[in-house]
Amino acid sequence: MGLAAAATALGLTTALSGCGALGGDGGDVTLTLVAADYDLTGGDSTKKYWDGVVTAFEAENPGVKVQVRIESWNDVDREVAELVKAGKAPDLAQIGAYADYAAADQLYAADQLLSIPVQANFLAPLVDAGEYEHTQYGMPFVASTRLLFYNEELFDKAGIDAPPTTWDELAAAAEKLKKKGVAYPFALPLGPEEAQAETMMWLLSGGGGYLDGLGHYKVDSEANVRTFTWLRDNLVAKGLTGPVAPAKLDRKAAFAAFARGEVGMLNGHPSLMQEAAKKGVKVGKTALPSTDGRDRAAMGVADWIMGFKQNGHRKEIGAFLDFVFSDENVLKFAGDNDLLPATVTASEAMRSDPAHADLREFLEALPDSQLPPVGKTSWAQVSGTVKQDIGKAVAPDGRPAEVLGRIARQATAAESAE
Known part of the structure; x- marks a missing residue:
């Protein structure tokens, strides 16, 4: 029509x-x-x-x-x-x-x-x-998607010519930003406020997700474990995520830091653009980088x-x-x-x-886009578990397979009780 x-x-x-x-x-x-x-x-x-x-x-x-x-x-x-x-x-x-x-x-x-x-x-x-x-x-009243936001002025100062399309390019850009003294080269908010959304963005860009092809929880899939292992080893362990540990960084604080010009890159939503622009931040936007640069579904x-x-x-x-x-x-x-x-x-x-x-x-x-599994009555419980625990997976001594496995077992139990 x-x-x-x-x-x-x-x-x-x-x-x-x-x-x-x-x-x-x-x-x-x-x-x-x-x-x-x-x-x-x-x-x-x-x-x-x-x-x-x-x-x-x-x-x-x-x-x-x-x-x-x-x-x-x-x-x-x-x-x-x-x-x-x-x-x-x-x-x-x-x-x-x-x-x-x-x-x-x-x-x-x-x-x-x-x-x-x-x-x-x-x-x-x-x-x-x-x-x-x-x-x-559920009738959708309003929607949004997520993109990678970057501070154009900080990119220019760090000599970054183009936004990253792969994870390796993202890590390299974060290294350059760190060398220029940027407080949060990449802000990774895995604190309890909104960690389930940040997690889903990374799972999708790594070729995974919360569910398998049959619509059942598969939080500890090989793809998901690889994603969080990469985050731990290539961003967090190298000091590229800023002064606050991801497990303690809430989205609201990360967005506020971006609007103050202290963040090089983060995963953002439309409402952040207006706040950042009011404070003079020139915001660049691009699709979230993936492991190999191929397009992945955005989180809706x-x-x-x-x-x-x-x-x-x-x-x-x-x-x-x-x-x-x-x-x-x-x-x-x-x-x-x-x-x-x-x-x-x-x-x-x-x-x-x-x-x-x-x-x-x-x-x-x-x-x-792909949306979180909001049609499952178990999602509220699973989402709460992710919020509380997922940040532990990227701690310097974190064990992604164990953390994701623990969340997966709780998710499967919650799903069985639906």
């Missing part, structure tokens, strides 16, 4: 959803939505976005009201879990995970809510990641929106979601937050818009 045709279909869907069939015989329906706060500066941009969406939706659908509650990312998943446990589930939640609720039969499937054009418009890897037992329950990330069954508002939830996923709304939110649209038509529109030229490499990487 071309951009214009798909947009027309989406527009028709939105219009049809407001044709008087909503609200039921008992009068108006009020939907509740709990949503995450994306404003990095402590402002109210997320609230303003949802206020605008709700106002426009209610004008087209007079039988439905929507109440939105914004919670910080530190609290939103817990807040929704507590509401569900107390028997007070919201109608909609825009949070980080859906699988536990899908496994407990608490969610509507996507095809019970969305019109066909809207459901068909999601990018394929995001649809796959939104499935629990081959049915889509998505946040999810879902509809809960408890209150029985299926038609109203579906109409609201059809409206939320219009190109106009998807592009507005993604553009305001330096993130990527989760839909095909909005991605095409953003890619062709010169105002978003700095996101083009991320957009190009997203359709072929």
Whole structure:
């Protein structure tokens, strides 16, 4: 479907959803939505976005009201879990995970809510990641991918002519940066904040991943052990990862150091560009280097929106979601937050818009990306184990095979208990 045709279909869907069939015989329906706060500066941009969406939706659908509650990312998943446990589930939640609720039969499937054009418009890897037992329950609200970021000025000072495409080139560039006194030639955040994501990026670029070809955990595969052995021997042991041990370096601290101009290279996401640029850092971006320079799948990330069954508002939830996923709304939110649209038509529109030229490499990487196994109810437990333990694999006396083996055994046990 071309951009214009798909947009027309989406527009028709939105219009049809407001044709008087909503609200039921008992009068108006009020939907509740709990949503995450994306404003990095402590402002109210997320609230303003949802206020605008709700106002426009209610004008087209007079039988439905929507109440939105914004919670910080530190609290939103817990807040929704507590509401569900107390028997007070919201109608909609825009949070980080859906699988536990899908496994407990608490969610509507996507095809019970969305019109066909809207459901068909999601990018394929995001649809796959939104499935629990081959049915889509998680609808991707917004996405991002990861690229290698490098400080162009530090590269120039170190005499590095081009960004690395292989691991050997990355290590050589880090050596040059170190000789020029760069504090973090390559920042490797394997601390507990977000280590599961940093780990996945390296596993993919080494030809491995968390899962085998059948979709089961294989954390200690030969490829994965080789990857972490290389990191230990070629970056950490040679003092190329900076003054803080990777096991103690959180992503937030690494990103802050990059924005201060103290980092030569790191694996970054779109939101970091804006922060670094504000502080005068000239950011270069390229695909994550691989062992041999061949293209590997980038890691994709998505946040999810879902509809809960408890209150029985299926038609109203579906109409609201059809409206939320219009190109106009998807592009507005993604553009305001330096993130990527989760839909095909909005991605095409953003890619062709010169105002978003700095996101083009991320957009190009997203359709072929791989996401963490968020459709497994065991993933939260496995992710937590990775966060706590993976940094030990690259310590000077670390034993990658043992650390990965221990995580693998726990992952397999968690998967068996699903």
